[in-house]
Amino acid sequence: MGDLDLGPLWLTIRLAALTTAILLVIGTPIAWWLANTRSRLKSVAEAVTALPLVLPPTVLGFYLLVFLSPNSALGGAWLAATGTTLTFSFSGLVIASSLYSLPFMVQPLQGAFEAIGRAPMEAAASLRASPLDAFFSVATPLAARGYLTAIVLTFAHTIGEFGVVLMVGGNSPDRTKVVSIQIYEHVETINYAAAHGLAAILLAFSFTVLLAVYTFNRRFPLHVG
Amino acid sequence: MSELSVDIRLSYREFELGVSHSFAGQGITALFGPSGCGKSSLLRVIAGFEGRAIGRIALGTEAWQEGRQFVPPHLRGVGFVFQDARLFQHLSAKGNLDYAHRRAAKEPAHYSFGDVVDALDLGPLFNRSAAQLSGGERQRVAIGRTLLARPRLLLMDEPLAALDTRRKAEILPYIAQLPKIFCLPVIYVTHALEEVTQICDRIVALDAGRVVAAGGVAETLERLDMAGVQGRFEAGVILSGRVAGQDAILRMSRVDLGHGTMFEVPEIGLDEGAAVRLRVRARDVSLALARLEGLSIRNQLPASVVAITPEPDTAYAEVLLDLGNQHLRSRITRAAVQDLGLTAGQNVVALIKSVAFDRQALPRPQGARSE
Numbered sequence: 001m002g003d004l005d006l007g008p009l010w011l012t013i014r015l016a017a018l019t020t021a022i023l024l025v026i027g028t029p030i031a032w033w034l035a036n037t038r039s040r041l042k043s044v045a046e047a048v049t050a051l052p053l054v055l056p057p058t059v060l061g062f063y064l065l066v067f068l069s070p071n072s073a074l075g076g077a078w079l080a081a082t083g084t085t086l087t088f089s090f091s092g093l094v095i096a097s098s099l100y101s102l103p104f105m106v107q108p109l110q111g112a113f114e115a116i117g118r119a120p121m122e123a124a125a126s127l128r129a130s131p132l133d134a135f136f137s138v139a140t141p142l143a144a145r146g147y148l149t150a151i152v153l154t155f156a157h158t159i160g161e162f163g164v165v166l167m168v169g170g171n172s173p174d175r176t177k178v179v180s181i182q183i184y185e186h187v188e189t190i191n192y193a194a195a196h197g198l199a200a201i202l203l204a205f206s207f208t209v210l211l212a213v214y215t216f217n218r219r220f221p222l223h224v225g
Numbered sequence: 226m227s228e229l230s231v232d233i234r235l236s237y238r239e240f241e242l243g244v245s246h247s248f249a250g251q252g253i254t255a256l257f258g259p260s261g262c263g264k265s266s267l268l269r270v271i272a273g274f275e276g277r278a279i280g281r282i283a284l285g286t287e288a289w290q291e292g293r294q295f296v297p298p299h300l301r302g303v304g305f306v307f308q309d310a311r312l313f314q315h316l317s318a319k320g321n322l323d324y325a326h327r328r329a330a331k332e333p334a335h336y337s338f339g340d341v342v343d344a345l346d347l348g349p350l351f352n353r354s355a356a357q358l359s360g361g362e363r364q365r366v367a368i369g370r371t372l373l374a375r376p377r378l379l380l381m382d383e384p385l386a387a388l389d390t391r392r393k394a395e396i397l398p399y400i401a402q403l404p405k406i407f408c409l410p411v412i413y414v415t416h417a418l419e420e421v422t423q424i425c426d427r428i429v430a431l432d433a434g435r436v437v438a439a440g441g442v443a444e445t446l447e448r449l450d451m452a453g454v455q456g457r458f459e460a461g462v463i464l465s466g467r468v469a470g471q472d473a474i475l476r477m478s479r480v481d482l483g484h485g486t487m488f489e490v491p492e493i494g495l496d497e498g499a500a501v502r503l504r505v506r507a508r509d510v511s512l513a514l515a516r517l518e519g520l521s522i523r524n525q526l527p528a529s530v531v532a533i534t535p536e537p538d539t540a541y542a543e544v545l546l547d548l549g550n551q552h553l554r555s556r557i558t559r560a561a562v563q564d565l566g567l568t569a570g571q572n573v574v575a576l577i578k579s580v581a582f583d584r585q586a587l588p589r590p591q592g593a594r595s596e
Contacts, residue, residue, distance in 0.1 A: 124299075
């Protein structure tokens with residue numbers, strides 16, 4: 001197996017966990033709005049949210065590179081505030097991943113919220129629960145399965161990301177060199193043993209997580225929809 | 226208790242709801258009418274679920290909606306019992322009750338958690354999940370849950386529509402006692418006349434988005450008949466009385482209508498002394514000049530003719546009868562009026578087929594469905 005460097009693995013898990021946490025906060029209101037709005041802007045918003053699904057990662061990565069660069073408004077402000085660039089940094093990777101994985105958080109949540117519908121929310125309101133109270137006490141538990149699916153998909157998809165990372169992050173060790181990049185590098189340098197090690201870990205991890213999700217869903221059926 | 230004044234409009238594509246009415250601050254008011262007449266929509270407007278409605282809604286002096294002002298549903302203190310119960314599926318029956326109890330209004334209450342549980346017999350259901358409850362049990366939990374939030378006004382949207390006749394008969398008595406036990410005015414949406422006659426104190430009748438009649442149950446139904454609002458319910462009267470006795474073998478109940486007038490009806494499953502209201506359709510009432518022997522008709526009531534109204538362009542006439550303290554209507558042919566020589570003030574015998582009192586035979590709206 002040779003020298004197995006677990007640094008990229010740890011970095012990847014940190015990136016995926018942080019991205020998932022950020023998307024939970026950002027994706028929930030977006031999904032809620034999409035599930036409940038009658039605005040004509042809904043289709044536009046849905047299309048924008050789904051873009052990362054169809055765009056080649058290189059296209060997304062290219063635009064991100066432009067918008068995160070120190071010459072851009074965002075990148076420049078970041079440089080002024082922190083003294084570091086967003087491109088080729090872990091922070092830049094988190095932003096890129098959050099955009100790239102957005103549909104994997106929003107779509108399952110939107111589906112879950114739509115399945116719940118307005119009815120339980122009206123019931124909660126008639127019991128004096130404020131909209132925010134009703135969201136956390138009724139909609140969130142009823143959408144538990146949607147949340148589980150969204151979290152797992154977002155986490156797993158972020159771990160598997162390659163093209164966008166390559167464009168935005170490069171491969172600086174301990175900062176932006178994630179597992180997929182590391183494997184690519186091992187293969188490029190014909191270090192198949194090291195590639196095998198990391199690939200096997202990723203494969204086992206992904207399978208275990210998915211198995212756990214499906215088992216959990218079956219054992220604790222929630223009456224959603 | 227303060228009354229609820231409503232003056233609102235709500236437009237749909239092919240239908241406009243326009244209601245201006247003050248609902249009484251006590252007892253049960255039936256919001257009655259055929260499917261699609263707007264009664265459920267009106268209830269949702271009152272609760273604050275229809276943001277597009279325009280106009281004014283106020284409970285006493287407290288405006289819930291007026292001009293731009295719109296009090297959101299959770300601040301109105303309106304309890305809502307939905308047709309489909311809408312129990313929270315992620316909570317047990319007890320969890321549903323606790324949910325409401327934790328959010329109840331703080332003001333001093335004249336009833337406790339235990340009172341509600343006792344009034345609706347909810348104790349045995351506590352640990353069951355919503356999915357493990359029957360339709361009737363679910364509605365009872367839903368009613369209990371709503372009461373525990375301590376509403377100031379209770380709205381019920383066809384709470385029995387999804388239940389079979391037996392379950393309906395089980396729950397109606399629970400609903401009938403709510404205003405008294407919990408000092409709570411109730412607006413009760415239904416298209417089932419038997420529910421109106423059994424538990425409601427007043428009727429507000431809607432048709433095509435407008436109030437067509439309002440007032441006490443018996444006189445409003447009479448007025449609706451006279452206005453020719455036909456097809457949905459047929460002409461008739463409501464008789465009030467008390468259960469005077471049962472014949473367990475022949476399965477008949479006797480109802481005392483007062484003034485010594487006794488009625489026999491097929492078993493109605495209520496205790497002796499219970500107040501009942503019975504609907505008698507005019508076409509089920511025949512007239513005779515004297516008591517007859519050898520008839521299958523059980524009820525022969527002495528009555529006096531008050532008025533005879535010929536129905537224009539038909540063979541029929543409607544005869545209004547006085548039973549002493551209550552009215553009865555009879556629809557017979559004009560030829561019969563002539564042959565019997567009926568005139569106002571005359572004493573006759575009204576023959577009423579017992580089957581006319583069977584609850585399930587009570588007229589329902591044509592093609593009645595839940596909305």
